[in-house]
Amino acid sequence: MNASSYASRKPLSSRALRAVAVVAGAGVASVLLAGPAAAHVSVQPQGEAARGGYATVFVKVPNERDNASTVKLELNLPTEHPMTSVMPQPVPGWRAEVTKTKLAKPLTVHGKQVTEAVSKVTWTADGSKIGPGQFQQFPLSLGPLPEKADQVVFKALQTYDNKEVVRWIEAAEEGGAEPESPAPVLELAAAEGHGHGAAGDEAGDKASDQAAKDDSDDGTDATARVLGVVGILVGAAGVAFGVLAGRRRAS
Incomplete structure (x- = not known):
């Protein structure tokens, strides 16, 4: 086989490869496009x-x-x-x-x-x-x-x-x-977050614990506020008593 004969056959081989690639691509495309056609209820x-x-x-x-x-x-x-x-x-x-x-x-x-x-x-x-x-x-x-x-x-x-x-x-x-x-x-x-099963029970327990904690915190805050008010009143009474006592001594 001479060089000119080989050169004339080489382009044919490239065209054949492109044809095979086109056929293969068409086959893959047909498989992919077959997916939506098989849709079901x-x-x-x-x-x-x-x-x-x-x-x-x-x-x-x-x-x-x-x-x-x-x-x-x-x-x-x-x-x-x-x-x-x-x-x-x-x-x-x-x-x-x-x-x-x-x-x-x-x-x-x-x-x-x-x-x-x-x-x-x-x-x-x-x-x-x-x-x-x-x-x-x-x-x-x-x-x-x-x-x-x-x-x-x-x-x-x-x-x-x-x-x-x-x-x-x-x-x-x-x-x-x-x-x-x-x-x-x-x-x-x-089963989570809808009140059924172990997860629901656990969530309910956590909510109850948090509610109890909130109630306890509210009670502590209320007690602190009452004591604060009482302290202010006692302090004011002490100041008033001291002022009156000073006036009596001065007179």
């Missing part, structure tokens, strides 16, 4: 959802279809951890319905016996839809959350206006790949 807390407490969550519902709109969502709450207080926030263009179920075993909440718990919340389009390329959030206040669990698993049914129903009910296995239609999961944080 989820439950996201406002701030943190603490064990044993109450939380406001947002049920996020994306539309994954190009030729249909979402017109209904059913969110099923777990029966093993019944929640007695579930309140949806009104969303314009949607009608919310709360379904309650009788408990097999009554619960005691805030000193009251509760025989029913919410088992499902349904949002139905009432003048609005979730169109292609859009999503909708449904705010929901719920509780009390489980005290001895790390998460709450919901199940959701998403209905489109072409009668298709997507069932978001598959539980993810630890260490395994994400299911095709995963169930919405609400992660729970440690």
Whole structure:
């Protein structure tokens, strides 16, 4: 192979490398762009959802279809951890319905016996839809959350206006790949600052100790002020007595 032949082949090799790079980049881009397309129904807390407490969550519902709109969502709450207080926030263009179920075993909440718990919340389009390329959030206040669990698993049914129903009910296995239609999961944080559990008791004890200390300080300050006033009065009386005694001697 002569020098001229090698020189003529070198530019071709560079072009080939650029072509491979373009193909590889396109492959990476297609993988990255596939992420948003796999969006699913989820439950996201406002701030943190603490064990044993109450939380406001947002049920996020994306539309994954190009030729249909979402017109209904059913969110099923777990029966093993019944929640007695579930309140949806009104969303314009949607009608919310709360379904309650009788408990097999009554619960005691805030000193009251509760025989029913919410088992499902349904949002139905009432003048609005979730169109292609859009999503909708449904705010929901719920509780009390489980005290001895790390998460709450919901199940959701998403209905489109072409009668298709997507069932978001598959539980993810630890260490395994994400299911095709995963169930919405609400992660729970440690119980702090809401009066339930050991952390709440500890906070209550600290507050009581501080209140007792403040009362003690207030009592000490009041005593000091009284003694100060008495001292001033005694001093003034002594001065007046001395003045009168001097006048009597002078006369």
